[in-house]
Amino acid sequence: MNNRKYIIGFSMAFLGLIFIVRLFYIQVYTDKYKLDSRNNVLRYITDYPARGLVYDRKGRLLVYNQAAYDLMIIPKQTLPMDTDEFLNLISLPKKDFIERYNKARKYSSRKPTVLVSDLSAEDYGKLQEVLFKFPGYYTQPKTLRKYPLKSASHLLGYISEVDQQIIDQQPYYKMGDHIGRSGIEKQYEEVIRGRRGRRIILVDVFNREKGKFEDGAYDTLAVSGKDIYLSIDAQLQQYGEQLMKNKKGAIVAIEPKTGEILAIVSKPDYDPNMLVGRIRTKNFERLKADTLKPLFNRALMASYPPGSTFKLINALVGLQEKVLTPDTKYTCYSGYNSGRFHMGCHSHASPINLEFSIQTSCNSYYSNVFRSIIDKYPTAEQGFNVWKNYVNSFGLGSKLNIDLPGELGGFVPSQSYYDRYYQKGKWGSLTVVSLAIGQGELGITPLQMANISAIIANRGYYYTPHLEKSGFHQNIQKNETGIDTANFNLVVSAMEKVVENGTGRAARKEGIAICGKTGTVENPHGEDHSTFLAFAPKDDPKIAISVYVENGVWGARWAAPIAGLMIEKYLRDSISDPALEERMINGNLINPDEE
Amino acid sequence: MRNRHNIFQLLDWTTILLYLLLVFIGWLNIYAAVYNEEHQSILDITQRYGKQLMWIGAACVLAIGILLIDFRFYSSFGYALYITMIFLLIAVALFGTEVKGARSWFTFGGMAIQPSEFAKFATGLALAKYLSSMNVKVKDLRTKLISGVIIILPALLILLQPDTGSTLVYAAFIIVLYREGLSGKYFTVAMSVAVLFVFTLLVRNLEWNLPFDFTLSGGWILVFILAIAAVIITIVFRKIKYVWQVVLVLFVLSSGVIMSVDYVFDNILKPHQTKRIDVLLGLEEDLKGAGYNVNQSMIAIGSGGGFGKGYLQGTQTKFDFVPEQSTDFIFCTIGEEWGFMGSSILISLFIALFVRLIMLAERQRSSFSRIYGYGVVSILFFHFAVNIGMTIGLAPVIGIPLPFISYGGSSLWSFTILLFIFIKLDSDRLNIL
């Protein structure tokens, strides 16, 4: 045992000796590791790839890069010079220059600092010719994102410099890099950003380049970002934004056959160019403080009650569950009464059948339909769960997984929700009857609303709504509702009547078979919200749309005419009723007095 | 009983002096590694050298505190400390802050603590307590198994974070077991496994295409060759008793090792770790990725020459050419600025510390103190060997700090605690039986 201490001690000393021999080899014996024996140092140059461009479905440019230049300074390398001539070139007052120079010196005398950012191309041109006279200054190219249509701000998103948190989490990013923060810029960041390259060059003590290090063996080439093609129709998108001017709300338009998004408008919004370059921080703070929440993407993130549009789903579930036929008649004496319970309705003929119930949007009819679905089963819980499964199959109560960040799933209450609220076994179809007319706890985003329209247009199924068309989106699925096509056809004919001579007449366009449904959503905080969902043409649907106008009073007043105009614009590219168009564009629901 | 007054006279001042010298050298070089003209105040706590100075101060307080605690505390609470550390390791793997893909840190405000650093001394204490208890002999299988569990448990928990470097450190405890009587055979077996391991890595990516669309991968080729060798050996030595049984067992064990290498590589190690090992074995020329750090570090050290460029005159370690230059690659700064002279002096200082610690361990009357002493020297030695080995291209790039030198509060404190508990035990050696 006693000799083991020697074995251990000598082994450790022996390794120490091996290290010393190895160090002698590296440091003294060989020249292999002495690349800086002439005091050369390596300088790393990063090549930034151009960020990918974004196009709409017809190849119109939505986002591009504009060249810009920063004037950099390395204080330690500056020499006495003709300051006046220099400042004239960059049109910078001497006072500002001195201030910035001192700030740069204080930060670091050997590291480069930005002296003037975003030089105009003109200033850059003049400067570049004479810059050799001013050692310690150089220009550094960079690019700024530009949005030529000044539109689709929520959808496209914005980019900004990475912060320390991102650098810690994602090792790819280095200080000064940009990253997509929202919208498409964020969703497709990895595709669109490309990969940065790095070159290593040798420089001597006088900062003179001495060529590539080891003939470029360590260099990596920059890979430029890939372009993204969106399903958006830029013209329709802009038209929607114009119609929603001075209103709060959203429009979503989908091509039903594919699930491609044609337009996705959220108002109020902002000009995406506001969040670029030097002005970004200031504008961002201002937008964030705005009480109208222009940064908030209502199309994906606002969860509204669906109102009467939801009656379509209850009709479909009732038909599928065979508690409702086209000939089922219910009475309505200005509302629905059951014991002491009363739900109001407007005045119309009575009794009525299914088609007319959709046409006139009767509350009483749907209270009866809804209760017959729930009460078909032995217990209210069972009936409710059957109903809820149908509702979920319409893509409600969970995210649709559109390829944009921040989507909300909305809310469809569950059995356990009511069990907690009313106690288990203490609630029934009458307790939750407000679901019949799309009120109560329901929350649905404008995107989900447009998707319901697409499902009806397709007579029973939908594709995952999506924006990206060039193949980077891998997860587009076909989803079935499990409700028969024949039942959809009944509802579709009724929806056609809604527009022909029902509550949705304001959306009517001569020669286009538009099917739609209005909705008015009670709003305890002010004027009711106005909503409309529609698709067209009836037999070969090309567009399904939802329009939601906050404080729009009735579905028929704002939402229906806007939907009609959008459909006409998309299908015909012309407007038959310019007076209506003008009234919609000029309508101001935010500050009505300014009209 | 001795009188409390001479507690400081009984301390081993050689070890303490070596400790202070190493910590001072460490700080000088952290200063050099992050030095720039603008921040010259050594107390600037926005800079790493300022923070390190704070941590050194705290470490001194910690050391004095350890010396003031009664020596019996360390043996009595050996298991309790160990169990506490195990819980902390579980907690950090579940709730720790994730930094660069590993959950190794607890953060409170601006402070960050790495429990895996502190688990080392706790494991040393627990192992010493167990091996020094009555009727425990390393020769018994039971002892080997329990010691194995004490060592491997924290290692596995650290692997969950995952922090491969800190996990491997626990392998150092085999030196302690060896000193306490673990048969040299186990060393031979361990070495053979290591050789087989490396060999498997070398042939791992080979492929042998056979007829009928049948491909034999490197691992299987090796198993195949071993099988042939086993048959030949059995035939040649057939006269010897039990030869085929022994050969069979050896064959099964080796095949197990070979197959598990593939498993570890494909399922446990991260891509960047397997890449580093491949680069070290010369299987991959990757000067841009994993090989790049080592190449840069060797250029920095090599450029130091015989006598170095002088303090604060290094160019390679400035400008961030060398990664992690104040933590894992601090030896580069020393090599560049102090040259062969400086770096070999530093290595000699470490060896002197190790030899001194072995001498102290051997003069203990209690086996608890001796075993703990060997634990200390083993841990320090492992860090030293792997850290310097990687900067000069002799070991794979495994991120573990150089004791007392590298930047970092957790590691400095943990090494200080580790060492000073032993210094305390040593100063009371005449009282401990």
Ligand SMILES: [Zn+2]
């Ligand atoms: Zn009615």
